[in-house]
Amino acid sequence: MARTTRMTQTPRTPSRRRRRAVPAALAAMLTLVLVAAGLGGLVVWQNSYELREEAVTIRQGGRVLNGVLALPAQGKGPYPLVVFVHGDGPVDATHDTFYRPMWEAFARSGHASLSWNKPGVGGAPGDWLDQSMDDRADEAADAITWARRHPDVDGARIGLWGASQAGWVLPKIAARDPGIRFAIAVSPAVNWLRQGRYNLLAELSRDGASDMEVAAALARRETGLELLARGASYEEYVRAVGDPEGMTAARWRFASKNHTADVSADLPALRGTPVLLVLAGHDVNVDIAETEAAYRRLLPGPALQVAHYPDAGHGLLDHAIEKSSLRLTLTALCAPRALFAEGFLADQARFVSRALAAGS
Known part of the structure; x- marks a missing residue:
C-alpha cells in the first residue's frame, strides 16, 4: 500500500487576514487622498489669475456701486482701463468668475479692468x-x-467692453463721454424686437419644435408685443396669455422700459473710435448677419474691426464645450x-493695445 503523506499548513486566522487587509485599505485611501489633493491643487492653480483684484465702492452721481478693479x-500705474458693461441678467462684478480669464489677458498686456x-x-x-x-449708460x-x-x-486711456444687451448701452456711453478710446462689442444685437423673434425661432428650431408649437409661440409673442405697445399692466398680460412661463412682474416692467431699443440711432456716436465687433458662429440669441451689416453701415471705415469665431456660442464659449454640461x-x-x-482672449488684448497705440 502506498504511503500517503499529509501536508499540513498553518491556517490563516481572521486576525491575520485583517492585518493584511488594513495596509491595502490604507494604501487605497492614501491614493484617493493624493488624487483628490492633486485635483484640488489643479483646480486652485487653474483658478488663480495673474492679476491683482481690489474691491472698490464707486460713489458718484448719487449712486453707490460695488465693484472690482x-x-x-506687477508694476505701477496708472494703467489704461477696460470698463466692463454686462449683458442681461443678475450679473455680479466677476460674472461668477467668467470675466477673470479676460481680466488676466488684459492685465498681462498692461491694462486694468473695472466691473461692478x-x-x-x-x-x-x-x-x-x-x-x-439709458439708466445703464448713466x-x-x-x-x-x-x-x-x-x-x-490713466484717465486719458479708457475704453469699453460689453456683451449682448450691452450693445445697446456702449454707444450711449460714448455719446456721454467723448474721451472713450475704444469699444469691444461681443455678440450685440441691433433691434430688441427683431432679436427676440430671432432668438425664439432659433431656440424652437434647436429643440425640434413642431409647426404647431412654433405657430403657438409666435401668436403668444404677438399678444405680448401688442400689450407692451399700449403700455398694458402685468396683470393684463397674465390674463391674456394664461401661464406667464417665467415672465415675472419685474421682468415685464423691464421689457416695458426697453422693448423699443434699437442701436441704429446711437451707434454713430462711436464713429472714428476703434471698435472690435465680436461675432459667434453658433449664436442662437443674435442674428449675426444683421448685426454685422448694421455695424458696417453705421460705422464705415477702418476703425471698425470684425472678428468671427465660427466655433463659439453667444457668450464666446467654445460651442463643443458649452453644449455638454459635464x-x-x-x-x-x-x-x-x-x-x-480659441484666440478670443488674446485677440481682445491685442486689439486694445493697438487701439491705444494708434491714438497715442
Missing part, C-alpha cells in the same frame, strides 16, 4: 430690472468719472481659460 500683477455688481446683485442697492438702457458714465480720479487709472463644469474647474473660443 483688476490690475496687472448690477443693482440688487450681491447686496448692491437698487434693482437692475428697474433700469432702462451708471457706466458715473463709474468712468470715478475711475478717472483713481490713482491706478464638460462645461469640468473645464470651468480645471481649465477655465479653455472655456473660450
Whole structure:
C-alpha cells in the first residue's frame, strides 16, 4: 500500500487576514487622498489669475456701486482701463468668475479692468430690472468719472467692453463721454424686437419644435408685443396669455422700459473710435448677419474691426464645450481659460493695445 503523506499548513486566522487587509485599505485611501489633493491643487492653480483684484465702492452721481478693479500683477500705474458693461441678467462684478480669464489677458498686456455688481446683485442697492438702457449708460458714465480720479487709472486711456444687451448701452456711453478710446462689442444685437423673434425661432428650431408649437409661440409673442405697445399692466398680460412661463412682474416692467431699443440711432456716436465687433458662429440669441451689416453701415471705415469665431456660442464659449454640461463644469474647474473660443482672449488684448497705440 502506498504511503500517503499529509501536508499540513498553518491556517490563516481572521486576525491575520485583517492585518493584511488594513495596509491595502490604507494604501487605497492614501491614493484617493493624493488624487483628490492633486485635483484640488489643479483646480486652485487653474483658478488663480495673474492679476491683482481690489474691491472698490464707486460713489458718484448719487449712486453707490460695488465693484472690482483688476490690475496687472506687477508694476505701477496708472494703467489704461477696460470698463466692463454686462449683458442681461443678475450679473455680479466677476460674472461668477467668467470675466477673470479676460481680466488676466488684459492685465498681462498692461491694462486694468473695472466691473461692478448690477443693482440688487450681491447686496448692491437698487434693482437692475428697474433700469432702462439709458439708466445703464448713466451708471457706466458715473463709474468712468470715478475711475478717472483713481490713482491706478490713466484717465486719458479708457475704453469699453460689453456683451449682448450691452450693445445697446456702449454707444450711449460714448455719446456721454467723448474721451472713450475704444469699444469691444461681443455678440450685440441691433433691434430688441427683431432679436427676440430671432432668438425664439432659433431656440424652437434647436429643440425640434413642431409647426404647431412654433405657430403657438409666435401668436403668444404677438399678444405680448401688442400689450407692451399700449403700455398694458402685468396683470393684463397674465390674463391674456394664461401661464406667464417665467415672465415675472419685474421682468415685464423691464421689457416695458426697453422693448423699443434699437442701436441704429446711437451707434454713430462711436464713429472714428476703434471698435472690435465680436461675432459667434453658433449664436442662437443674435442674428449675426444683421448685426454685422448694421455695424458696417453705421460705422464705415477702418476703425471698425470684425472678428468671427465660427466655433463659439453667444457668450464666446467654445460651442463643443458649452453644449455638454459635464464638460462645461469640468473645464470651468480645471481649465477655465479653455472655456473660450480659441484666440478670443488674446485677440481682445491685442486689439486694445493697438487701439491705444494708434491714438497715442
